[in-house]
Amino acid sequence: MHSSVIKHIKNYVSPTPIDLQLFTSDLNEITVSKGVFLLKPGTHVQHEYFVTKGCLKAYYVDHKGKRHIIQFAVENWWIGDFDAFNNRESSKLHIEAIEDSQLLSINYDCLQHIYKEAPIFERYFRILTTNAFIAQGKRILSAQEKNTRERYLEFCSSYPNIEHRVTNYDIANYLGVTPENLSRIKVS
Amino acid sequence: MHSSVIKHIKNYVSPTPIDLQLFTSDLNEITVSKGVFLLKPGTHVQHEYFVTKGCLKAYYVDHKGKRHIIQFAVENWWIGDFDAFNNRESSKLHIEAIEDSQLLSINYDCLQHIYKEAPIFERYFRILTTNAFIAQGKRILSAQEKNTRERYLEFCSSYPNIEHRVTNYDIANYLGVTPENLSRIKVS
DNA sequence: CGTCTATTTGAATGTACTCAAAAGCGGTGG
DNA sequence: CCACCGCTTTTGAGTACATTCAAATAGACG
Numbered sequence: 001m002h003s004s005v006i007k008h009i010k011n012y013v014s015p016t017p018i019d020l021q022l023f024t025s026d027l028n029e030i031t032v033s034k035g036v037f038l039l040k041p042g043t044h045v046q047h048e049y050f051v052t053k054g055c056l057k058a059y060y061v062d063h064k065g066k067r068h069i070i071q072f073a074v075e076n077w078w079i080g081d082f083d084a085f086n087n088r089e090s091s092k093l094h095i096e097a098i099e100d101s102q103l104l105s106i107n108y109d110c111l112q113h114i115y116k117e118a119p120i121f122e123r124y125f126r127i128l129t130t131n132a133f134i135a136q137g138k139r140i141l142s143a144q145e146k147n148t149r150e151r152y153l154e155f156c157s158s159y160p161n162i163e164h165r166v167t168n169y170d171i172a173n174y175l176g177v178t179p180e181n182l183s184r185i186k187v188s
Numbered sequence: 189m190h191s192s193v194i195k196h197i198k199n200y201v202s203p204t205p206i207d208l209q210l211f212t213s214d215l216n217e218i219t220v221s222k223g224v225f226l227l228k229p230g231t232h233v234q235h236e237y238f239v240t241k242g243c244l245k246a247y248y249v250d251h252k253g254k255r256h257i258i259q260f261a262v263e264n265w266w267i268g269d270f271d272a273f274n275n276r277e278s279s280k281l282h283i284e285a286i287e288d289s290q291l292l293s294i295n296y297d298c299l300q301h302i303y304k305e306a307p308i309f310e311r312y313f314r315i316l317t318t319n320a321f322i323a324q325g326k327r328i329l330s331a332q333e334k335n336t337r338e339r340y341l342e343f344c345s346s347y348p349n350i351e352h353r354v355t356n357y358d359i360a361n362y363l364g365v366t367p368e369n370l371s372r373i374k375v376s
Numbered sequence: 377c378g379t380c381t382a383t384t385t386g387a388a389t390g391t392a393c394t395c396a397a398a399a400g401c402g403g404t405g406g
Numbered sequence: 407c408c409a410c411c412g413c414t415t416t417t418g419a420g421t422a423c424a425t426t427c428a429a430a431t432a433g434a435c436g
Contacts, residue, residue, distance in 0.1 A: 167413090167414065167415090168414075168415065169414065179414080179415075179416095180415090180416080182415095183414095183415055183416055183417085187416075
C-alpha cells in the first residue's frame with residue numbers, strides 16, 4: 001500500500017529496508033472525495049501529503065479575493081503548505097481535491113524523528129526541494145519572458161494531460177492571467 | 189577566514205568541530221573585482237559560492253536578448269547556477285560581481301563527499317533550499333498580486349539597502365519590468 | 377574634461393484587465 | 407428522460423497599465 005512512495009524514494013536515494021520501514025510506519029492513508037478540503041487557512045499545519053491517486057490543488061486567496069494556484073499535485077507528487085509546515089505557522093493556503101484522491105500523510109514531528117534516525121531522508125527531501133526550487137525558478141523566468149499562449153503550452157507539456165483534469169479557470173489562476181484571457185488565446 | 193560561513197551554518201544546524209573541519213577544508217577563497225564574471229553561459233559548473241564580502245548578480249539572457257536577474261547575493265548568501273550545478277549541465281547564467289567581492293567556493297565532488305561523511309550538511313542545505321523555495325514562491329505570488337510600485341517597495345525591504353548597491357536597471361530586470369516603468373513609478 | 381552608462385521624460389502602441397452578458401456543459405431531481 | 411440549476415467558458419466593449427522607441431538629462435569613472 002506504500003509501494004508508490006517507496007518507488008518514488010528509490011528514484012532519488014538508496015535507503016536500507018530498515019530506513020524504509022521507519023519511514024513508512026509513520027505514514028497514514030487518507031481518502032478524500034472531489035471538492036473536499038484537506039486544508040484551510042488558519043489551520044495548524046501538521047502534515048504534508050504524497051498523492052497516490054487523484055489530483056489536488058493548493059491555492060492562496062489574496063486580500064482582493066483573487067485566487068492564486070500555488071501548485072497542482074497528481075500521482076507521485078508531494079503537496080502541502082510548505083511554508084506553514086516548515087515554519088510551524090498556521091496555514092495561509094487552501095488545499096482541495098479536484099478528483100477523488102488517495103494520499104499518504106506524514107506528520108511534522110514524525111518527520112523530524114525520521115531525519116534524526118535515517119539521514120537518508122534528509123537527502124531525499126533535499127533533492128526533491130532542490131528540484132522544486134529549480135523548477136519554480138523556471139516558472140518565474142517563463143512568466144517574465146513568455147506571453148500567455150506560450151506559457152499555457154508550456155504548462156500543458158510540463159503537467160501532461162492535466163488540461164483534461166483541471167478547469168481553465170484554475171489553469172488561468174496558476175498562470176496568473178484571467179480566465180477570459182486564457183480563453184481568448186486558446187481560440188485565436 | 190571561514191568564520192562567516194561557520195557562523196551561517198551554526199544558524200541552521202549544530203555540526204561537530206570535525207564536521208566543520210571537513211567542510212571548511214574543502215573551501216577555496218576567491219577574490220573578484222567589480223565587473224568580473226564568475227560564470228558565463230556554456231561553462232561546466234563545478235562550484236557554488238558563499239559571499240563573504242561584496243555583491244553579485246546572477247542573470248539569464250533570453251532569446252530576445254533580454255536580461256532577467258535570477259538573484260542578487262550580498263554577504264552571507266550562497267550564489268551559483270543551481271540548476272547546472274545540481275544536474276551536471278553547462279551553465280545558462282551569467283554571474284557577475286557588482287562590487288569588489290570575496291567568496292568561498294565549494295566544488296561539486298567535494299560537496300558529495302561532505303554529504304557522505306557528514307550528513308549534517310545534507311540537513312544544512314536542505315533547510316537553506318527549503319527556505320529559498322518558500323521565498324521564491326512568495327516572489328511568484330507577489331508578481332501576480334501586486335503592481336510594480338508595491339513590488340519595488342517589497343524588494344527594498346527584503347534586500348535592505350540594496351537599492352543603493354544595485355542599479356535601477358538591474359532591479360527592473362529582477363522585478364520583470366522595464367527600467368522606464370520602474371523610473372516612472374518612483375517619481376509619481 | 378570627455379565618454380559611457382544609467383536615468384528620466386515623452387508619445388504612441390499593445391496586451392491583458394474589468395465588467396457584463398450569453399452560451400455551453402454537467403449533474404440532480406422530478 | 408427531460409428540465410433546471412450552477413458553474414465554466416466564451417464573447418464583447420471599454421479601460422488601465424506596462425511596453426516600445428526615441429531623445430534628453432544626469433551621473434560615474436577614467
